[in-house]
Amino acid sequence: MPVGKFLVQRLRVPTILHGISRSASSGSMVISDPLNFWSARRVKLNDTAKTEAVYEPATGRLLCQLQHCGEEEVNQAVSNGHSAFGVWSKMSGMERAKVMLEAARIIERRREEIAEVEVVNNGKSITEARLDVDSARLCIEYYAGLASTLAGQHVQLPGGSFAYTRREPLGVCVGIGAWNYPLQIAAWKSAPALACGNSMVFKPSPVTPVTAVLLAEIYVQAGAPSGLYNVVQGGQETGMLLCYHPSVAKVSFTGSVPTGKKIMEMAASGVKPVTLELGGKSPLIVFEDSDLENAVRGALMANFLSQGQVCSNGTRVFVQRQILPQFLEEVVQRTRAIQIGDPLLEQTRMGAVVSRPQLEKVLGYIRQAKEEGARILCGGEPITPADPKLKNGYYMSPCVMDNCTDNMTCVQEEIFGPVMSVLPFDTEEEVLRRANDTTMGLAAGVFTRDVKRAHRVVENLQAGTCFINNYNITPVEVPFGGYKASGIGRENGQVTIEFYSQLKTVVVEMGDVDSLF
């Protein structure tokens, strides 16, 4: 990692963020401005609004108070979205691209400060947060590039008549996000939506409400019409108001499977299309002929990014029995070496879990795994870093477990924390059956030097995204999404245009009407 380069950029950036005072050190950022956003500005709700405390995971300190939107505010945001849609949907793709590219340019310029805010709100390391900001920017750039390519077909009909199709936007799209990739999720949803000519009302997770609003300000600064991308804050109630809203054309959701099912039911009542990016319990298969060094690196990337709070994580690591001892030795050694601590420090590779309840939940899974017979090879303990300002933060050591079996809770359920379960296997046929034996199917990975086996295995894996000899790489040019209960639709790549637009067929008669009556 070119840490030196990052450091230089960090020192160069301005230190003032709208409504946020900071100095690049955990425990010092203050967020005072309202976090709801429509009419091209931050909106303070009246004092009767429901509020919720938001914490800094690194220190456990109160970061801000979130005001939840109710029916009146959701109506205002959707109505703003509607007004913007009237303007934006009539602009050419090139005109829309210009605004989006300007937004991308602003994000690039403000990379460091945005990444720092993400760290303070989410707890992930600054190194990872920078990559998330890059992914958000790249996604906006990518869809800006596609905006002017949206086109229909011309179809010749008898007698000189013809038909054509128009690819049209849907209207006001709702985005609802999870807390693990707050800015990236907001960008992965808004970029294709806006490129297609839609407007968006986005609701971040109430745990991580801050950076989605920065994106809203950036779109406005880039020249977006007022109301093009709005942010309403809140939890389940606010989300439900959005899903049921009669003026909302589509819901794009990222979150857990149980919530995804509810979203689908609510959208069904209004016959609205949904994109669902849900959870996973993905397999990573390591064959005995793998490049062991790369397989170990891949297993770490598959389990410990973002404190293990990654939907696509390969948390069921199947290792062919012949190489199990060497694999475990290497994985454990490297896991023990992961630097845990203040997520704003350059050397930190694992920051804080997002919240106290999430930390307790993850530790609870580890306790249960032990009771069910798993052996803890390293980690799995709460940690109190030496720095006194971090003493109330939500830290734990990354955990590797073996002696796992397919029926254990830790192997069946999404833990969403830094916990790797290792399972031995003997044959390709056996591992495929076991890898697919789950209701979910977000991602999967295979490490092998045998190119034929690699492709044969991925062909038979029931997962929307498969990695060969790597893991958790998600370039914005390629589709990302799940099979089975892990989701519906895709994000990223050209195909996502289909999920944010609709086709209108126009039939043109050039002769007389040939009436049967």
Ligand SMILES: NC(=O)c1ccc[n+]([C@@H]2O[C@H](COP(=O)([O-])OP(=O)(O)OC[C@H]3O[C@@H](n4cnc5c(N)ncnc54)[C@H](O)[C@@H]3O)[C@@H](O)[C@H]2O)c1
């Ligand atoms: N597939 C993906 O791309 C992807 C990416 C990131 C996270 N995830 C998944 O997200 C989950 C973790 O995130 P989470 O805990 O924030 O998920 P969650 O399902 O609890 O919440 C997600 C969002 O839904 C909102 N919400 C909750 N109940 C709602 C309701 N009844 N109606 C409308 N909105 C409602 C929440 O406020 C939040 O904004 C994990 O399962 C993870 O795998 C998936």
Ligand SMILES: C[N+](C)(C)CCCC=O
């Ligand atoms: C960029 N990652 C690490 C693959 C995360 C994708 C989004 C899932 O949580």
